[in-house]
Amino acid sequence: MTNTPLSPRPLSGSSDVRRRVLSAAQLRAQGVSAAEAGAHCRAGGPWQQVLPGVYLLRPGQPTSEERLHAALLYAERRPGGEGEAMITGLAALALYRFAAAPPLPALDHIDVLVPRTRRLRSTGCVRIVRASADPPVAREVTGLPVAPVARALADAVPHLADAHTVRRLLTEAVRKGYCEPSAVVREFNRARLLTRPHVVDAVDALLADGRALAEERLYEMVRVHQLPDPLWNVDLRLPGGPHLGGVDAYWPDQAVAVELDTRSSRRDDDESTWTAYTRKREHLERLGVTVVHLTPRKLRDALEQQAVVVRTALMAAGDRAPAAYLVVLPR
Incomplete structure (x- = not known):
């Protein structure tokens, strides 16, 4: 052998x-x-x-x-x-x-x-x-x-111990449309990564970048689909009354507001954040304001469809009872 x-x-x-x-x-x-x-x-x-x-x-x-x-x-x-x-x-x-x-x-x-x-x-x-x-x-x-x-x-x-590399990876994931910041934060929460300082810094930058990107898409929607120019990033108040909350876009003549939902689910108080958002929306709607809720994913994947939703809300304003008079302040 x-x-x-x-x-x-x-x-x-x-x-x-x-x-x-x-x-x-x-x-x-x-x-x-x-x-x-x-x-x-x-x-x-x-x-x-x-x-x-x-x-x-x-x-x-x-x-x-x-x-x-x-x-x-x-x-x-x-x-x-x-x-x-x-x-x-x-x-x-x-x-x-x-x-x-x-x-x-x-x-x-x-x-x-x-x-x-x-x-x-x-x-x-x-x-x-x-x-x-x-x-x-x-x-x-x-x-x-x-x-x-x-x-x-x-x-x-x-x-990865390099904070710069972590931040670059997260930014690329969002900027190239692979996923939303909220999806990244959910996975990081599951993996218990949000106790690491360099990861927390990268996630904070990611959330800010994701918010800015969603706002850019909202501006693009108004411009490309020729919607009337709104008032951008404003606070709403009752005359002499309490603060009602901020919105990302507001058409005062039609009493239509757009709010971006960029909640990250990063912290345990996410449920309370959602409750506060719901309370604000219900209060505005009782005052006759139509609140259109948009997510970054909707703006990314179906921009034209979201423009139709906003346009429909603006056109329907004449069929509703007049809204309460609100004071509009820059945010």
Whole structure:
């Protein structure tokens, strides 16, 4: 008996990465036993074992794509487990083509999100991340299952000590329309990241940037869809009476107000914030003011539709009883 490695058994479509990176189970299905696979992986052999139970059917350094496929195969090593694992963290952000994320070849680890019941350990280049009771729905990016951006950010940030990088990633996520600030804050709350000073600073900047972006879209809606010019960012009061609250846009002749809902759900008092908002809206409506509630997502995804909503409210003003006289002050 000789120790010379066996020649690899030809596999159809071996030029494709899915054929170059195979699990032990996939090899068995093609008639390659564990002993044969081990022989192919001996020193100087044509194959290599890149992760437990995962083989690369060629020598040399694995490419980024091969590492990603190998990580997913490692995380899905069980009957019926296929499709549960997804790429997350910085590797996911690199797949989304974030300019602020390091390129895939520069990453020492690939984070893989798996169900919390899985008994898997981090090994080699794979860092296992366990999902919560309600795992996210993966998105397909370059043919791979990838965590949504907000979840990928929450899995990446714990391994980043540079506040500037964290802020750049969060800003890019919002500015490029991957997610709303509220979605990021929800994931960060879940991951208990808002106790870290550099993360809190980045989130504060994100919320301010998200608010500014929503206001820009509101200005764009009025301009592009030729709505009458409102009074921007004003406070409303009863003559000689109490402060009724601020609104983002107000048409005094029609008594129509627009308010952006940019609540972040960052703090535990979010319920009280919503209660205060509802109380203000109900008070204004009792005084005859129509309050149009817009969210950043609505302005991003359906700007024309939101313009129709506001225009309809303005046109309906003549059919309503006159509103109470209000004092309008700059905010």
